[in-house]
Amino acid sequence: NAGVTQTPKFRVLKTGQSMTLLCAQDMNHEYMYWYRQDPGMGLRLIHYSVGEGTTAKGEVPDGYNVSRLKKQNFLLGLESAAPSQTSVYFCASSYIGVSTDTQYFGPGTRLTVL
């Protein structure tokens, strides 16, 4: 049982390049989330999904797109990377999203945009 995994662990991009971050979970969770964490700030929600084929915007969605084609995977895309998107990105999942569920977090992807 791997829990929540993220690929890649590190990445360096040049401004304007595109990339996709992959999140996978093997816990059969319905809900999945993408966060970013910047120095001195807490995690902020980018996008989330309440089930296969659905996505919704979080607090800071601009510049990102997401897709949930399979229940176990949640992809985060950057179409044209900007230095402001330099951050650590965390994926999380939870069972059915009731308030007493906890979210399970992946180890993070450290992205640097030059």
Place this chain on the structure above:
Amino acid sequence: KQEVTQIPAALSVPEGENLVLNCSFTDSAIYNLQWFRQDPGKGLTSLLLIQSSQREQTSGRLNASLDKSSGRSTLYIAASQPGDSATYLCAVILGWGAQKLVFGQGTRLTINP
């Protein structure tokens, strides 16, 4: 807009001391509050979740309290150990369904042997 603040930003104490981490939030209309631990280069691990109807939760040497009316929560760590060194984050949970967590900035805790 809900804002969550954690004070202090960093704390260093000798091993064996009892300590308190603070978390405050601006809007008392929360469902639950959760404390997480984050180790360097790692993801977040849930420590305690306090439902809005509860006032505290305990797990081992950890005790978390919640006072919704004053917008405050504390995480008490008893008999601290070097292995407790990590960043501690609190988050308020807004709403049922897709959990919308609003995080504080975290407190970086160092326990000195």
